[in-house]
Amino acid sequence: MDKPKVVLGVSGGIAAYKACELLRRLTESGHDVRVVPTASALHFVGAATWSALSGHPVSTEVWDDVHEVPHVRIGQSADLVIVAPATTDMLAKAAHGLADDLLTNTLLTARCPVVFAPAMHTEMWEHPATQENVATLRRRGAVVIEPAVGRLTGVDTGKGRLPDPTEIFEVCRRVLARGVTEPDLKGRHVVVSGGGTREPLDPVRFLGNRSSGKQGYALARTAAARGARVTLIAANTGLPDPAGVDVVPVGTAVQLREAVLKAAADADAVVMAAAVADFRPAEYASGKIKKKDGKEPDPIVLVRNPDILAEISAERARPGQVVVGFAAETDDVLANGRTKLARKGCDLLVVNEVGERKTFGSEENEAVVLGADGSETAVPYGPKEALAETVWDLVAQRLA
Ligand code: CTP
Numbered sequence: 001m002d003k004p005k006v007v008l009g010v011s012g013g014i015a016a017y018k019a020c021e022l023l024r025r026l027t028e029s030g031h032d033v034r035v036v037p038t039a040s041a042l043h044f045v046g047a048a049t050w051s052a053l054s055g056h057p058v059s060t061e062v063w064d065d066v067h068e069v070p071h072v073r074i075g076q077s078a079d080l081v082i083v084a085p086a087t088t089d090m091l092a093k094a095a096h097g098l099a100d101d102l103l104t105n106t107l108l109t110a111r112c113p114v115v116f117a118p119a120m121h122t123e124m125w126e127h128p129a130t131q132e133n134v135a136t137l138r139r140r141g142a143v144v145i146e147p148a149v150g151r152l153t154g155v156d157t158g159k160g161r162l163p164d165p166t167e168i169f170e171v172c173r174r175v176l177a178r179g180v181t182e183p184d185l186k187g188r189h190v191v192v193s194g195g196g197t198r199e200p201l202d203p204v205r206f207l208g209n210r211s212s213g214k215q216g217y218a219l220a221r222t223a224a225a226r227g228a229r230v231t232l233i234a235a236n237t238g239l240p241d242p243a244g245v246d247v248v249p250v251g252t253a254v255q256l257r258e259a260v261l262k263a264a265a266d267a268d269a270v271v272m273a274a275a276v277a278d279f280r281p282a283e284y285a286s287g288k289i290k291k292k293d294g295k296e297p298d299p300i301v302l303v304r305n306p307d308i309l310a311e312i313s314a315e316r317a318r319p320g321q322v323v324v325g326f327a328a329e330t331d332d333v334l335a336n337g338r339t340k341l342a343r344k345g346c347d348l349l350v351v352n353e354v355g356e357r358k359t360f361g362s363e364e365n366e367a368v369v370l371g372a373d374g375s376e377t378a379v380p381y382g383p384k385e386a387l388a389e390t391v392w393d394l395v396a397q398r399l400a
Contacts, residue, residue, distance in 0.1 A: 003032040004176055007074055007110070009083035009103045010050070011090035012040025014153050015119040020045060021083050022165040023053050026172065034059070036103045038090070061101050070101035071102060075109030080176050083107075085119035086144075088130050094142075108359035113175045115143040117168050117243070122158030141180055145171055146224075146244035164240035167221070171243055174225055174385065183227025184248065184396045190228045191263040192219045192364045193274035193308075195235035197253040202285040211275035212236030215326070215365060218384040219271055221247045223392055231324055235274050253277050253305040260308055261317075269322040269395045272309045272346075280305050313345035322398045324348040324391060335368050347372050348394055350387070352382040369394060 009021045026033045035050040039060045050058045057064075062071040077276070083090060083103070085271055090103075094116070097243040099105045107114065116137060124130055125147055134144050145168065148161040162168075194216015198206040215233060220232040221242040226334075230245045235256055241247045248263065250256045253276045264270045279302035291297075293326060309325045316323070323346040329336045330353070337351035349370045377394060379387045 003030055004079045005077055006031045006033045006172070007078045007081040007106055008033050008035045008054075009034060009081060009086075009090075009106065010037040010041040010045070011083060011085060011087040011103070012038050012043060013085040013087045013119050013162075013243045014044060015085040016041050016044035018162050018165050020049060020053060021197075022084055022168050022172075023050070024080075025165060027054065027171040029169075029173075034078075036074065036106055037046050038101055038103055040087075059102055062105055071099075071105035071333075072295045074102070074111050075106040076111070078110050079114050080112055080115065080172060081107065081110045082115045082117065082168070082172050084115075084117035084165075084168055086116040088118070088120045088127070088133075091116065091118060091133045091137065091144075093129060095136040113141075113143065113180045114170060115145065115168075115175055117145045117162055118147050118160075119162035120147070120160050121152055122157075122160045125160045134292075143171065143175060143180055143225075148241055148243070150197055163243035163307075166240055167243040170221055171225065174222070181226065185392065186227030188228045188268040188399065189231070189266055190223045190269045190271065190395075191224065191231045191233065191260060191267045192216050192271045193233040193235070193256060193260055193276075194220070195237040196275040197235045197256055197277045197305075198251055199253065199277045199280035199305075200251075200284055201281050202287065202289045204288055207277060207281065208236070208280075209275045209277065211235075213239055214363065215384045215387070216273040217242055218388040219273055219391060222385055222388040226392055226396075231267070233263065233274070235276075253280060253308070257306050257308045257311075260312065264317045264321070267317065267321060268399055269324065270312055271324040271391065271395075272312075273326050273350075276308060277305055278307075279303065286325075307344070309344045309346060313347075320399070322395050324350065324395065326350045326352070328352045328354045330354055334368065334370070334376075337368065341370050341372060347398060348391070350391060351353055 033054045035054045047058045148163045149159045150161045178206045195213035196211030198208040198210040200206045223230045224244040232247045248259045249359045282301040282303045313323045333353045341349040365384045365387050367379045369377040379390045
């Protein structure tokens with residue numbers, strides 16, 4: 001099969017260096033990538049780098065290799081165009097259909113999905129001119145990723161950072177696989193918890209679990225791609241923030257409960273993918289617990305943590321709020337899943353069979369989604385994104 005053809009447009013911002021990492025991910029995962037920088041982008045990263053990493057010649061303007069008509073051909077033959085970083089100037093040109101270099105010509109000749117990953121200072125991003133250009137591009141069907149919040153070029157911080165290249169790559173992969181889909185969660189606020197809580201024993205030790213957070217992140221990423229405003233409550237994950245998602249880091253089950261309840265107050269849906277510790281040490285030692293010569297260690301006394309899923313299911317913050325839980329079972333998966341669904345009182349329960357194919361930390365998952373209405377949706381073994389999409393399909397049906 002031919003490799004999917006991707007055009008990586010790079011405009012002139014300091015984040016251009018992060019596009020090298022995106023380029024690597026795209027080529028290493030089997031995409032044929034043609035890099036089209038603007039002249040300003042070459043102030044940040046030179047043509048030699050783009051050419052060497054992509055294996056293709058690199059030009060910024062329409063006057064090279066004119067016999068090949070590059071200003072038309074590159075766009076026409078692309079399966080996806082991704083512009084990262086997209087400066088405020090590039091967004092303005094794209095929105096107004098200007099065509100004064102190879103990249104802007106390519107944007108006008110492309111008939112494939114186009115993704116923009118903006119990066120700029122907060123003031124520029126928030127300026128009504130930029131916001132109107134972004135709205136125009138979205139109305140025409142382009143995917144414009146929300147910039148991340150964090151450190152900007154100088155000492156200042158705010159909204160305007162280029163999202164992590166791994167997350168831009170995930171957006172590209174999704175758009176290539178599914179096209180630009182109807183944003184069926186637009187106008188919705190969804191809350192997702194992910195990762196695993198840690199219950200401290202003393203300043204250096206904790207009781208924890210192996211949850212990687214990947215399923216929660218896949219849920220957050222796919223909900224954002226479907227147009228939702230997403231709050232991700234992340235317990236001890238260390239993963240890059242999904243593009244366009246508000247991430248609230250937490251440590252313990254009690255902190256997770258507080259963050260989930262706060263975010264759920266105006267949420268249309270809450271998905272509890274986090275592995276929450278059922279128990280925590282009854283006492284926290286403020287100093288490190290030391291060995292005592294010749295003595296057995298003191299037993300660790302545990303107390304119950306609140307059951308967050310049961311609590312939010314019983315006391316819905318708004319009428320019609322859809323609540324989804326996760327359950328890992330080893331035996332009698334469906335029967336145990338049904339009992340748990342009833343006990344927790346949620347609308348949907350995603351039941352994983354844990355066994356030979358491990359779920360924790362892996363990229364793939366297999367599950368059955370049980371509905372309180374008696375429905376049963378099997379999701380075959382596959383990427384965690386695929387399971388996430390099914391969960392949102394079922395949530396969207398219930399919200400409609
Ligand atoms: N959960 C929660 N609060 C807890 C424990 C779990 O909100 N204190 C949520 C998880 O986020 C997940 C689901 O409940 O959505 C998982 O439940 P699980 O831990 O499997 O169920 P338990 O009630 O612990 O049942 P059992 O110990 O019998 O497996």
